[in-house]
Amino acid sequence: AFAQLSQLNNRRDPLKETMSSSEQQSSSLRRRVLLLNLFFGFLAVAGQVGQNVSLPLWIDSGRPDTCGNRSTGNSSAGGELSEDPPLLLEEEEPLQQWEGREPANCTVGRSIDSYFVYTFACTSFVLIFGLLLIPIKLLSPSSLGQTERRFPQLALFLIGFFDALNGVLVVFASSGKRTLPALQPILSNFMIPLTVTFRLVLLRKSPSRLKGLAALGVFLALVVSLLPTMVPSLGAETEGGARGIGRVLWPVVFMLGFVPAAVMNVLQEKWLKHRLEAAGGGQLNLIFFLFSTSCYQLLTALALFWVDIVPGYGNANSLWQLGDSWRFGVSCFFGGDGCPADSGVRGAMFIGMYTVSYIGGGLMLRYAEGATLLAVVSALVTPLGFLFWTFFQEDPFQFHIQTSYTTWFALASLSLMVPAILAYNWRSEAADEARRLLIQADEANEASDSEAAGKYGGTNIEYSG
Secondary structure (H helix, E strand, O other): OHHHHHHHHHOOOOOHHHHHHHHHHHHHHHHHHHHHHHHHHHHHHHHHHHHHHHHHHHOOOOEEOOOOOOOOOOOOHHEEOOOOEEEEOOEEEHHHOOOOOOOOOOOOEEEEHHHHHHHHHHHHHHHHHHHHHHHHHHOOOHHHHHHHHHHOOOHHHHHHHHHHHHHHHHHHOOOOOOOOOOOHHHHHHHHHHHHHHHHHHHOOOOOOOOHHHHHHHHHHHHHHHHHHHOOHHHHHHHHOOOOOOOOHHHHHHHHHHHHHHHHHHHHHHHHHOOEEEEHEEEOOOOHHHHHHHHHHHHHHHOOOOOHOOOEEEEEEHHHHHHHHHHHHHHHHHHHOOOOOOOHHHHHHHHHHHHHHHHHHHHHHHHHHHHHHHHHHHOOOHHHHHHHHHHEEEEEOOOEEOOHHHHHHHHHHHHHHHHHHHHOOOOOOOOHHHHHHHHHHHHHHHHHHHHHHHHHHHHOOOOOOO
């Protein structure tokens, strides 16, 4: 449908009856394309909402505490329990300091390590997309051929590399003990001004004035949403998240995670639409693309193991503790080490929704209007995610309507952000491109008419346009 619509748009037939037939066919194809874009958008939005909701729930899950300790947060070294710290980035006392102090018949709680969540998810993506390649190879061998063999590996590596950097920043900042879950969907819209910037720098695609102003509006709305975390007098200290200066730094780290994500999306837009001339002009198979970039993402993630032992940022004190945290995470995912089933369910939901988001986003980048449209459609995640965390509490997870200063500032932010998003999407890139093509066509016709008038103006030949 996309290919036929493109051919119809590029074909210009002077005969009216042919034009009428082409317009009818084009209208039918546009309806099909619209339905496909809506389906791709649904996959992208549903996947992102699901992953954003399940990520903090998974990170802060684990073995429940029965010793009467206050917190099961993920901010402590090794993911163990500790008392509330007054420190900037929540470097807390390890498990060994608890030994000998708990009652005889109780279990010390332990939460999932952020690095385990990050690398286990990367490993799962490689396995999922690798398994999806098997039926494609068996049922449609022509779908994997010269294009896949000759595609530039550097492009695939860069996409996986930036995806991994996104994970290092976002996953480690996503614990509800660091960045408020209700704030995370709003902060993720930092992607829109970043996408506009990187499309201009990397693809030389400048936005219209309206889109530039809309992106600026989104950025200002983000500043409004962060005010309660930056101004302690607004009372946000009592609502969860980090304390002290960490209350400001962790949301900033979360936002910075979308810098490599925006670069990744722009590179995906460029290469998913890229046709390899040496392979007959074919496009790369989407599942092969996701499998290859996931492999490079996993390799980069493994090379970044040291992040988990950085004091105040990671969750482990040593390489041994990092390995033990990974063992505990795998065991907990499958219901071992005293963990309830909900830890594995939350992890499976995150991996599944992330996979759906990957596929939906990839389809939109290839067949729709590029990374800008993906960023705009994904902005629906903001109100949906915010509504979810308004009606539910993370720890313990339960239905609980919450209103606070953060809620009101978030609503004010949304009142600025939603009109900006609508303005951003008021005229699509396709419409802008069509308008430019029409202007060029009119100029060409005028030039042709002028040339013809000059050629026949001094003769007795009657010229009819």
